Amino acid sequence: MNLRELEYLVAVGDYGHFGRAAAACNVSQPTLSTQLKKLEEQLGVTLIERTPRQATLTPVGELIAAHARAALREVAGITDSARAARDPESGTVHVGLFPTLAPYLLPHVVGALRERFPHLELLLVEEKSAVLLEQLREGRLDAALLARPQRDDSLHEEPLFAEDFVLALPRGHELAGESGPVDVGVLAHHDVLLLDEGHCLRDQALSVCAGAGATERRGFRATSLETLRQMVAARVGITLLPRLAVEAPVSASADIVIRPFRPPAPRREIAMYWRRSHPLADFLGDLARVFRTVPEYLERRGPALGD
Secondary structure, three states, rough: HHHHOOOOOHHHHHHHOOOHHHHHOOOOOHHHHHHHHHHHHHOOOEEEEEOOOEEOOHHHHHHHHHHHHHHHHHHHHHHHHHHHHHOHHHHHEEEOOOOOOHHHHHHHHHHHHHHHHOOEEEEHHHHHHHHHHHHHHHOOOEEEEEEOOOOOOOOEEEEEEEEEEEEEOOOOOOOOOOOEEEEEHHHOOOEEEEEEOOOHHHHHHHHHHHOOOOEEOOOOOEOHHHHHHHHHOOOOOOEEHHHHHHOOOOOOOOOEEEEEEEOOOOEEEEEEEEEOOOOOOHHHHHHHHHHHHOOOOOOOOOOOOOO
């Protein structure tokens, strides 16, 4: 038994498919399958129920996968400790961001990150929030930018900024005749286009809609903000977008009217999270300060570490 076999088993449990698990582990499917067969022979039990379309862990496979995850976390801790003994600014750091934030925030901070840490290899991972949290806890990520709050005592939370939501309307809509701020109450009795399950922005938008008396547009759920934008442009409906998604360098659409909300505007708060036990905690605090150098129209949150 070796760590790679444990990693393969965990990946099959996560993805439920040999091909996707192999891709996640950067190996061929035959290699992964062969190694897992060897692991089953060594242990004398069947770990995986195999069908033509999926691979499911057996009850004993689930139990052993749980032990494997714990072992991999311990190994990640050993690796972290070794990295902390070296210069963290010249190492590799894995940072996660969720899809409705990553493409809109990164253009504003990548330059500052390169300038502040010219020798750092920063590997950015874009996944839904639930996946990022799991990878963070398991040691596969060093830090993650997530919407507040995340209630986990094992994680340190470093607030970064607050981002207002804006109202996106198709040109010609009854609320699109002006460009000034509107009250959240204008959403009452309107159907709002929302993202699919699993996106934290969906939950935030649903909360806003519930408070304003709006409802979700039935029969449609988008997989990305860009799909939402196109549906608004096509006059399918209205939606809420985070402000970063409608500001430069994002191109404006002639078919969409953007109206801000009057204070107190609905908003989301973003923080950076990392494991409290992480040996690079001080360095991650420095990294968080760079992520806090966002456009002036976003409200920076703090205090900084040590205050």
